[in-house]
Structures are given as C-alpha cells and as structure tokens.
Amino acid sequence: MAEKGFGAIAKKMHLDGASLFLIVSLLAVGLFYEFSAMLFCALLGVFLIVLFIKNKELAVYVNLTSVSVFTIALFYLLSSLWAVDGGAAFAGFFRFMPVPLFLILLWQRDKDGKEKVTAYLPFIGVIMTAVSAGLAQIPALSEYFTVAGRLSGFFAYPNTFAMFLLVCLILTLTGGKFGVKNALYAIVLLGGILYSGSRTVFVLTAVSLILLIFTVKNRKVKIAVGAGLGAVALAAVLIALLSDGYSVFGRFLTISLSSSTFIGRFLYFKDALPIILEHPFGTGYLGYYYLQQEFQTGLYSVRYVHNDILQLALDVGIIPALLFVASIIRSIFSKNTSGTLRIILLVFTAHALFDFDLQFIGMFMLFITLLDTHSGKTVILKKPVFFTVCTSVLSIMALWLTAAFALMSFGANEASARIYSANTQNDTVLLTEAETTAEMAEIAERILSRNAHVSVAYSAKAREAFSAGNFASVINHKKQVLRLAPFAYEEYEEYCTMLITGISLYEQAGDIQSADYCRAELVSCAEKLYSLPEKMSGEGKKIKDQPRIAFPQNITEYIEKTEVYLEG
Numbered sequence: 001m002a003e004k005g006f007g008a009i010a011k012k013m014h015l016d017g018a019s020l021f022l023i024v025s026l027l028a029v030g031l032f033y034e035f036s037a038m039l040f041c042a043l044l045g046v047f048l049i050v051l052f053i054k055n056k057e058l059a060v061y062v063n064l065t066s067v068s069v070f071t072i073a074l075f076y077l078l079s080s081l082w083a084v085d086g087g088a089a090f091a092g093f094f095r096f097m098p099v100p101l102f103l104i105l106l107w108q109r110d111k112d113g114k115e116k117v118t119a120y121l122p123f124i125g126v127i128m129t130a131v132s133a134g135l136a137q138i139p140a141l142s143e144y145f146t147v148a149g150r151l152s153g154f155f156a157y158p159n160t161f162a163m164f165l166l167v168c169l170i171l172t173l174t175g176g177k178f179g180v181k182n183a184l185y186a187i188v189l190l191g192g193i194l195y196s197g198s199r200t201v202f203v204l205t206a207v208s209l210i211l212l213i214f215t216v217k218n219r220k221v222k223i224a225v226g227a228g229l230g231a232v233a234l235a236a237v238l239i240a241l242l243s244d245g246y247s248v249f250g251r252f253l254t255i256s257l258s259s260s261t262f263i264g265r266f267l268y269f270k271d272a273l274p275i276i277l278e279h280p281f282g283t284g285y286l287g288y289y290y291l292q293q294e295f296q297t298g299l300y301s302v303r304y305v306h307n308d309i310l311q312l313a314l315d316v317g318i319i320p321a322l323l324f325v326a327s328i329i330r331s332i333f334s335k336n337t338s339g340t341l342r343i344i345l346l347v348f349t350a351h352a353l354f355d356f357d358l359q360f361i362g363m364f365m366l367f368i369t370l371l372d373t374h375s376g377k378t379v380i381l382k383k384p385v386f387f388t389v390c391t392s393v394l395s396i397m398a399l400w401l402t403a404a405f406a407l408m409s410f411g412a413n414e415a416s417a418r419i420y421s422a423n424t425q426n427d428t429v430l431l432t433e434a435e436t437t438a439e440m441a442e443i444a445e446r447i448l449s450r451n452a453h454v455s456v457a458y459s460a461k462a463r464e465a466f467s468a469g470n471f472a473s474v475i476n477h478k479k480q481v482l483r484l485a486p487f488a489y490e491e492y493e494e495y496c497t498m499l500i501t502g503i504s505l506y507e508q509a510g511d512i513q514s515a516d517y518c519r520a521e522l523v524s525c526a527e528k529l530y531s532l533p534e535k536m537s538g539e540g541k542k543i544k545d546q547p548r549i550a551f552p553q554n555i556t557e558y559i560e561k562t563e564v565y566l567e568g
Contacts, residue, residue: 017047018105018117022365023124025098026164030155030360035405037095037361038398044101045395051108052384059107063376064330066103068323069368073100075282075316083284084291085451087422091405092285092315094398095361102365103373111336111374118171118369122185125168128153128161129192150197160360162198163351165189166205167344167366173212173228174340178220186228199261200354204347211346215339260544265306265354267298267539272305272314282317290424290453293485298540299547304356311356331372341370424451431456437464455485462498471502471514475521482528489548492529496522496555503562519562526551526559 021044031037052058060066076093083089106114132145132153146152153161169189172182193205209229216222272288275295283291288311289303305311313321331337332345348367351357358364381387404420407413413433416426427447434440441464444457451457458480465473478495485491499522506515532547551559 016109017051018102018109019120021047021102021105022117022362022369023120025362025365026124027128027154028362030160030362031098032156032360033405033409034091034095035402035409037098038402038405040361041094041097041101041398042395042402044098044105045391045398048101048104049384049388049391052381052387055108056382058104058381058387060104060379060381061107061374061376062379063372064323064327065368065371065373066376068320068327069100069103071323072312072316072320073097075320076285079282079284079316082281084287084453085284085424087420087450088286088424089284091401091420091423094401095285097394097398098361099364099368103368106369106373114369114374115338115341118366119175122168122172122175122189125165125192126185126188129165129188133192133195151192151195153192155360158196159198159201159355160357160363162193162196162201163348163355163357164363164366165192165196166201166208166347169193169205170208170212170340170344173221173225174216178218178224183224186224190228190231200351204351208343208347211343215343260542263539264300264543267300267537267543268302268305269307269310270537270539271296272310276310276313276318279314280318282313282315285315288314290451293455293487294453294483296487297535297537298543299487299545300543304359306355308352308356308358311359327371331370334372334375336372336375345370422450424454428454428456431460434460437467440464453484455481455488455491458484459491459494466498469505471518474498474502482525486528486535487532487547489529492525493551493555495525496551496559499525500555500558516566519566522559522562523566
C-alpha cells in the first residue's frame with residue numbers, strides 16, 4: 001500500500017529523520033533557547049527509541065568525532081559537580097544533548113547518503129531570507145527578524161544567520177548541475193549575507209568564492225563563482241560610494257583591525273584564557289557568564305566569549321575542547337571529506353573562532369553533519385533494552401526541564417521555580433520583581449546558596465540590611481558586590497547614598513565612631529571607582545564602552561568634605 005500524506009512527501013524529497021530534525025532545528029531559532037534544545041533532546045530520544053525497535057539495531061561509529069562529541073556531553077554532566085552554578089550546569093547538559101543524539105541518527109545513514117541531509121539547506125536558506133526580509137518591512141514584526149536594522153533571519157542574531165547563508169551559498173554553487181535555479185538561489189543568499197551586515201562573513205564569503213574558483217572543475221560553476229566574486233567586489237565599491245555610514249550596509253565601511261568590535265573580541269579572549277587555566281575541567285554551562293565581571297579588564301557584558309573553542313574550554317574543560325579541535329582538523333584532511341565540505345568546514349571554523357555559532361544547537365548539529373562521522377570502527381547495537389531505558393530517562397528529564405525553561409522564557413517565573421528550583425536565571429528575574437526587601441533577601445539567599453558569584457544577590461541583601469538600619473551588614477554585602485562587579489557604576493552610587501544616610505543617622509544618634517567608620521568606607525568606595533582605569537587593559541581602553549568614573553556633583557562634594565574631615 002502506497003504511503004500517503006507527509007510521509008510520502010518526505011520520502012519523495014529524500015527527507016529522512018536526520019534531514020527533518022536538522023531543518024526544523026534551524027528554523028526554530030537554531031535551538032538557541034534552552035527550552036527548545038531540551039524539547040529537541042526529548043523528541044530525538046523518542047525517535048531513536050522507535051527507530052531502534054523498528055530496525056532492531058543501531059549503528060555506532062567509533063572515531064575522533066564521536067569520541068569528542070560524547071566526551072563533551074559527559075563533561076557537561078560531570079561539570080555540575082564542580083561548576084560555578086550547579087543548577088545551570090545540569091540544565092546545560094540537556095541543552096547540549098541534541099548534538100550526540102543527532103549524531104547517532106546520522107549514523108543510521110550510509111556514508112554516501114549523509115550529504116543528502118544537507119541537500120535542502122539552500123532551499124531553506126532562500127526561504128528564510130525571503131520570508132524574514134519581507135516580514136522585516138512590517139513595523140510590528142521587524143524586531144523579530146532584524147537587529148539594529150540588520151537582517152537576522154530566524155536566528156535573531158545576524159552573524160550566525162549570515163554564516164548559515166554562506167554554508168547554503170557554497171552548497172548552491174557546488175550542488176551538481178548548475179542552472180537558473182542555482183543562480184537565483186545564489187543571488188538571494190548573497191543578498192541575505194549583505195543585508196545581515198556581518199563584516200566577518202562578508203570577508204569569508206570573498207575567501208570562499210576565491211577557494212571555489214581554484215577547486216571546482218565545472219566551467220559554469222567557475223563562471224557563476226566569478227560572477228559572485230565580482231558582485232561582492234561591486235557591492236563593496238557601491239557601499240563605499242553610496243552608503244551614509246550609518247545604514248546596515250555602512251557597517252562594511254568599518255571593516256578594520258582597529259574597530260571596537262574586533263578589539264573587543266580579543267579583549268574577551270585575553271580575559272578568558274586565565275580562567276581556563278584556573279579551571280582546566282571547566283566552569284559548567286554559564287559559568288563564564290557568572291564569573292565574567294570578576295576578571296574582565298574592560299567594560300562589557302556578553303553571555304558567551306565569542307569563540308566556540310574557548311567557550312567549550314570554559315564550559316567543559318581543556319580536554320574536551322582539544323578533542324573537538326582534533327576532530328575538526330582530522331575531518332578537514334580526511335579522504336572522506338569532499339572539497340565542498342572541506343571549504344565549508346574551513347570558513348565555518350574560522351567564523352566560530354570569532355563568534356558563538358555553536359551556541360545555536362541547530363548550527364552545532366549542522367557542523368557535526370559536515371565532520372567525518374562515518375570513519376573508524378563500526379559497532380552494531382542489537383539489544384535495545386539498556387539504550388531504551390537510558391534514553392527514556394533522558395527524554396523524560398528533558399521534558400521536565402523543557403517545561404521549567406519554557407515557563408521562564410514566557411514570563412511565568414514563579415511557576416518555573418516550582419518545577420525547577422535550581423535555575424539562577426529564573427531566580428534573578430524573581431529577585432528584580434520582588435515587592436519587599438524581605439522577599440528579595442530570601443530569594444538572594446537561595447541564589448547564593450548555589451552560586452556565590454551573583455552580585456545582584458548581594459546587592460539585594462544590602463538593600464534589605466539598609467531597610468533594617470543594619471549598616472555593618474550593608475557594608476559587608478556592598479563590599480562583596482564591588483568585588484564581584486567592579487565596573488557596575490550604579491552599585492557605587494547606591495552604596496555612597498546608603499553610606500551618606502548612615503553617617504547622618506549615626507551623627508543624630510551621637511555615635512561618632514560608627515559615623516566615622518561609614519565616612520572611611522565612603523572614601524574607600526570613591527577610591528575604588530576612581531582607580532578603575534588602572535584595572536583596565538590596553539584593549540579595554542580601546543573599545544567603545546568605557547566605565548563611568550565620576551559621581552554626581554552632590555556626592556562628589558560630600559566625598560571631598562569627608563576626605564577633609566578625616567584628614568583633619
């Protein structure tokens with residue numbers, strides 16, 4: 001009996017489970033949000049169980065790629081034992097798990113059939129570009145498809161969107177017989193890259209086209225690639241002549257090794273390297289984010305370090321990161337890797353060294369698809385019981401966390417906390433929404449019990465102490481805040497205001513000793529703010545964002561009078 005409906009369409013289009021999961025993952029914001037990745041973990045787990053039972057076997061390949069991926073997964077789980085935030089690290093394991101599960105799904109295709117998984121990506125890239133570019137013109141919807149006027153597709157991040165389009169462009173130019181359809185696809189994809197305003201991908205596009213000219217043999221493709229390269233050059237000239245420098249295309253005029261964005265990347269790397277050496281087994285998922293303010297030598301706030309290899313080392317340690325690098329190098333030089341995939345791997349890896357593409361789990365799944373996954377020893381699993389039990393537990397727990405993180409993402413923070421109480425991200429939101437200082441202090445204590453690096457929790461405890469008139473506690477907690485977040489100007493100003501109030505109250509009570517202690521702390525607080533330039537590195541002084549190191553006039557004058565008083 002013939003198949004009907006979606007199954008028949010999928011079969012006709014050669015869309016198997018791996019293809020569908022990859023395409024949907026890329027359309028679903030690249031699985032950037034925790035809840036979407038966790039949901040995919042559960043769905044992939046169930047799909048693999050059904051596939052195992054149906055086929056009565058699963059193929060597993062033991063090679064450098066598989067060892068690196070499963071080592072990363074293992075260390076994501078183990079890192080919860082020593083992580084900066086155990087709750088975040090545990091959730092991070094489930095966020096990453098779609099990658100190894102997708103690798104298992106890829107293994108069920110033969111070596112030659114794996115490339116069919118990427119066959120429809122150019123079509124997806126074209127549709128994503130056309131739809132997002134069209135909807136971006138509607139004011140009510142533009143914020144969902146653009147960032148600062150730059151097209152972000154379905155990723156909500158222009159740089160990763162541009163990288164995805166570059167992958168699609170290379171596949172389009174090398175995908176068999178080159179015809180009108182390929183040419184139209186290439187035009188749309190190249191237009192999407194330009195509209196994204198991604199300077200790095202713009203350069204990588206030119207590099208890719210040059211490499212293709214020297215590697216492809218098809219004359220039509222060479223002509224098309226040459227035309228594409230000419231279009232890139234023409235675009236650069238037109239941008240230089242016509243752009244006002246402030247539009248999305250004007251960004252290409254600022255391609256420079258001395259730009260704030262470029263220097264900022266190296267500032268992040270330089271600040272992160274000592275943390276990697278201090279924590280060779282990783283800090284767990286989001287550990288870098290929570291530690292960041294303590295070690296940064298410039299004013300910035302980023303969730304990820306903008307280098308996927310360094311991010312892996314920060315999250316799960318040096319060993320898994322080095323294994324992953326080795327698997328990339330092995331794949332690039334593998335005889336099983338085609339010339340097209342080799343170029344894609346080169347430019348994809350180059351971009352990942354300056355951004356966080358692999359934090360989009362869908363992009364990580366795409367990257368794994370490009371690697372050499374089918375070499376090495378083949379193991380055929382024929383007993384589904386152990387695999388089924390383990391994967392079922394994994395899927396059930398992933399669904400539990402999906403509910404908690406989905407509720408958080410949609411603003412139901414109290415409900416989220418009832419499902420998963422170890423979520424510091426969620427508790428931080430609850431902290432800002434607390435209506436009383438007592439409630440703030442309770443939530444802050446809960447946060448600090450599992451993560452001692454959250455400055456806003458100490459700040460909340462300081463406010464609770466201030467409301468109770470306990471200035472010794474105010475000073476203790478605010479010192480912790482300034483230690484953890486030395487560039488947070490608002491904390492300095494709030495602390496000074498609290499201390500000035502304390503001085504006044506102690507003077508009214510005739511407690512001169514306590515008033516003088518507050519005065520000394522006031523001067524010390526000001527000195528810490530004024531000395532911030534000394535804490536900054538050369539790169540930190542060159543980026544656009546600079547710390548504020550001056551108080552309002554009334555506070556400055558009070559501090560100056562206090563200094564005179566203490567000196568006298």
